[in-house]
Amino acid sequence: MYTKNSMWEILEHKRVDKVLKSVPMEILQRYEKWKDVVYISGPDGLKHIKGFKDEALKGNWKGFRASRLNLQYRILYKVIEDRALVQVENVTAHDYRRKK
Numbered sequence: 001m002y003t004k005n006s007m008w009e010i011l012e013h014k015r016v017d018k019v020l021k022s023v024p025m026e027i028l029q030r031y032e033k034w035k036d037v038v039y040i041s042g043p044d045g046l047k048h049i050k051g052f053k054d055e056a057l058k059g060n061w062k063g064f065r066a067s068r069l070n071l072q073y074r075i076l077y078k079v080i081e082d083r084a085l086v087q088v089e090n091v092t093a094h095d096y097r098r099k100k
Contacts (some may be wrong), residue, residue, distance in 0.1 A: 008042045010035055012088045019091050023073065030069040031091060038086050043079050064089060 020028055034052065037045045043065065046054040052067040057076075067075045069091070076089040 008039050009085045010038055016088055016091055027069050027073045034067060
């Protein structure tokens, strides 16, 4: 069990670094703020910031969550609770097709 003071680990899929090289600076800055919130407060901290509109996904993405960076860009991630770990799958321009 983790206390509110515990820090969360954030792992990024290798495609995230590649995607972030081509996104606008505004998106990169919002992503860094998203990571700060998750690192300190965990995914529950995102619920207190309405702009992220964090939500559970359905269908092929069941078990994953999405947070909004702006009207177009989303972060797709999965929470691995037993390790206080957030695994970022992708930062995408609202394209939810599952890529392997």
